[in-house]
Amino acid sequence: MEGLIASAARELRVVGAVFRQRALTSLRYPVDFVAQTLIGPIAWLVPAYFLGRAFAPAGDAAGMRALTGSGDYVTYLLVGGIVTSFVSSVLWGMGYALKTQMDQGVLEANWLAPASRFSQLVGLSAFNVAYTAAQVVIQLGLASVIFGFHPTGSLALALGFLLPVVLGLYGFGFAFAGVTLLMRDPNTLIDISDFALGLLSGGQFPVAVLPPLILGLALLLPTTYAIDGLRGILMHTHTIAPIGVEFLALSVLAGALLAFGRFAFLRIERFCRERGTIGLR
């Protein structure tokens, strides 16, 4: 039992050390931090916001009201943005962080340290969750002031709904980190996957406007239900399935993704170590 506690404490120290290292590195480059936390997310919202304003100068988009039950396109965009922020963070934070270590030539050295590689990855994702949560809060605060954010549903319920979504996404992130080790230059894959997931999941619009073939694809993605459910809770929009069903499906999926992500990462990592390609870039 004592050995188990000591082992858990050791792993926690690894998680904490990686968390601290990522926090220090992020704060060391203030322009990157400000641009990615404050300017970038708001900037991405602006073209959609003004496009909405062109179509609905009074703030109530009749077309969107007919499709979703709400014409408040600003809140609609912002709620979609919460989930797509976590998607971006998982893809860029997990995959790109390893790529940066590869480019700087420190990945192999870190990997050879007497610390569990999976714990290093957990530290990385723990930092990412904290970083993205802070980003989302700051973005919503800023967006409320600049554009107006008017949720009519329960914020506490929305937070509860978001939890399995985030856990599932980080399970996917573990697998994605493995793909980074294999591909060595995942930037394009990350960039395209990030945008495509946001697009197909209806991050900025109701998926009902997608052509039938693409709509079929969108309905296979858990992020579609995550965004749809969150909008249903916060804005009382029409949902694809009852919210309870969406929550149950997302919770089961989150557990499965976490298990799969861990399995995939450890398998790929072993494969790369056997081939001796960890240090290549």
Place this chain on the structure above:
Amino acid sequence: MRALSAAMLRELLIFFRYPGWVVSVVVWPVLFPAAYIFLARALAGPDPRAQAAQALGTPDYVGYILIGTLLWMWVNTTLWTIGSALRKEQLGGTLESNWLAPQPRAALLFGAALAHAVVVLWMVAVATAAFTLVYGLKVRAPAESALLFLANVPWVYGLGLLFASLVVWAKEANGMVHAVRSVFLIFCGMSFPVAVMPGWMQAVGRALPLTHGIDALRMAALAGAGWREVAPELAWLLVWGAALSVCGFLAFAFTDRRMRELGTTGTY
């Protein structure tokens, strides 16, 4: 010339070494505008063309968005490639040794710019095919549109050269690319008419070259405007082109001298 072509060839070899980059040139022109096209469709409701005629000044909301996004994507890739070219060498630890090589240092940057021009040509060809086949875009004045597109070359590449030098100084390529591209994203009417922004934002937007590039191309491609109608926009583009090209050259020369004086070429 040999140094220039060697630098260009090296950049192209690196580009083709990563198949993902090649794929992205094909995928982005289709994927990126789609988000705004679907949003416009959702906002407009059952009769998007009639609604778009009121909201955007043209019923062709798809063409309107395609033109804005294509030009913005061009600026974005320029900042990521030419703008970050020297910084990438700095991070990879090869900038100092390349700087000491017995060849003109500017060749490193201009080689990257030429390689990028080749990639952009390909991107435009792919985008034109995709816009025609996937989105059904019909260009009303093709010759004028092509020339107006080319009129953006001096300011876009001038900006790239200027940016590359600034990034080596600031040593924060990612953050600076995000910041600069955000300015164009916010103020230049990529997916919306500049007139819907508040007055001060319109003033900023109208001072930037991308706004005029997008406006001119929309006028020619969607409304069939002739040279007389687009002359004011064209004049803005050419003035910006001359100013940014000169600033780009001067910034590079200054950065080159200061880095050698301070001995910071290899630091990051």
